[in-house]
Amino acid sequence: MLAQRKPGFWNRIYLVEVIRGLSITMKNFLFHKKVTLQFPEQRRDYSTKFRGQHYIKSVNGVENCTACMLCPTVCPAECIHIVAGEREDKEKYPVKFEIDSLRCCFCGMCEEACPKDAIKLSNIYEMSQQNRTVYEKDFLLEQRGNK
Amino acid sequence: MDFGLLAFSIFSTIAILGSIMVILKKSPVAAAFSLVLVFFAFAGLYALMGAHLVAALQILVYTGAIMVLFVFVIMLLSQDEPVNDLKESSGLFKGVSVLGILGLMGLLIRAVLTARGMVPTGTLTDEKIVSMGGNVRLISEGIFTDHVFHFELTSFLLLGAVVSTVALAKRKAVSGGSKA
Amino acid sequence: MTSLEVTLMFVKIGIVLLGLLVTVPIMLFVERRGSALIQNRLGPNRMGPFGLFQAACDVIKFIFKEDRAPGHVNKFYYTIAPWIAVIPAFMTFAVIPFAGSLTIDGTETHFQIANLDVGVLYCFSVASLGVYGIIMAGWSSNNKYSLLGALRSSAQMISYELTLGLSIIGLMMVFQSVKLGDIAAAQGETLMQLGPVSIPKWGVFIQPVGFILFLVSMFAETNRLPFDLPEGESELIAGYHLEYGSMRFALFMMAEFVNMAVASGLITTLFFGGWQLLPGFATLVHLIQGMGLLQNDGLVLVLFQGMSFVIKLAFWMWFFVWVRWTLPRFRFDQLMNFGWKVLFPLGLINIFVTGILIYKGVL
Structure with missing residues (x-):
């Protein structure tokens, strides 16, 4: 609805209102607290539930993942590619574990689906890249996460 | 030079x-x-x-x-x-324009030749203008004292032109059926 | 002309040109930092102390960017348009006096490049040429947004030039001159004495309405917010300089800042006493002259007069930035209505009232 306001005489003169506006901006210029966060030195606190860069949890250098294929199945963006293999002790493990970081939508469904608590989304949000990076298994195993 | x-x-x-x-x-x-x-x-x-x-x-x-x-x-x-090229226009138009240009040129040359050496010099010299307060003062005094009648007449002419333009433009808009 | 006069001429031209060229990077910085602080941000603060070298970085970026023209433009007019915008801007400052007069070896010199007979008319006429840069840029870019920007700018300039001219006629009537040097010198007199405070005969005190009209139309003439419709980035993307990049765009920016400097210079000269000393400076001048550091007493005075002029000019430059981040943009019909139905009649009334007051002997 179009609100009809009747401007008063002093409003129509503009000048008084302009001077008021100028004083408001000057107040902001001089006294108001600046809200800029100086990024590399200061950082914003994110929620612990924040879903950032992926990693695969490992215990004693052995990844938790058993290549059960639940995460590529549940992944809505189809960004996880796993090639399963077998270790000498007949344990199943992922020979290849790739996450296409451009396709991933960071929904966290893989994390929920994982029965072994292997795939995790960390709090890391500085993920800018200069090429179309696919996260390889070695990279994912670097235990950067904090969960 | x-x-x-x-x-x-x-x-x-x-x-x-x-x-x-x-x-x-x-x-x-x-x-x-x-x-x-x-x-x-x-x-x-x-x-x-x-x-x-x-x-x-x-x-x-x-x-x-x-x-x-x-x-x-x-x-x-x-x-x-x-814009329309000269090539597209008729032969008559071309002839008339050439004649017109030649006539104007002749008139101009004639004027320059006759006026040479007899350019009238007024009473105002450069020093006199400066001593009387400069060009701006002289011209504005001339306009607003001696020639104020002509000046006002010109302004009335321009006012008439403006009024008639507005009248013409408005009439067109009304007859066109659109209400401004 | 003696050789001293020629040298002084070159010195004056050098001061003005250098001053204007230095103004541009300073204003780049002030605009970015000022807008940030007004919007409760910090703005560029990484390069050097307080981010002061940011301007240098901007300039270097502009110079080293690839200078390419789109294929669909009219090459000739596209190339010369930025120059046509920037050259008149620099030319206009020639008649603005930036300090009083100084006597060296018996020759009196006025600190003004040319004290032309036509004075302020020269300013307006040369400044009105600047619009061709914008029109040419808009038309030659062969782009609808650019063309609309050019159309808007030409209509706006014509409308507000009238008010600009009318607003200072009252002032000319009071000072009985169109020479900027005379007007600045005449403002040194005292208008009235209120106890210990003496109010100088500045233009703003005798022509307050004229001052406001002049200020508003100057904003329109320099295409600054709230009248920056030729750019209007929310409607026209960038308006007339949409197809420009690198140094050519920088020239348009330079023209805008230099125009701002000229506008501030004119406001200062016509309405705020020009190079007349700021309150309190007179005692300082006496103090320094008493110390006898410099041979020529006049030099100290001229230095302080120049400083007063620069301080006043800087305030009005800042005012342009300040207003830009305060007021929203006008709509085009509002702009035209405001110019023709409010400012124009006000200008006529102002002349009429000033005439009556002069006839009655009040002014």
């Missing part, structure tokens, strides 16, 4: 070349820009003659205001169509 002659030749060359460009340019906007150049060169010539006020007014009124309106209207109306 002294500075005045050099400046004169530069400005007059610009003026002549600009006038030729006005005719030859196919796009109306480009022709208008050339006309601006001509006016600017004229202002330079006036300034060389010591008529600073005329030069300033030439730029202020013709270059700065009237030509801006010209360009505005051209840009608003025509989508920059090339």
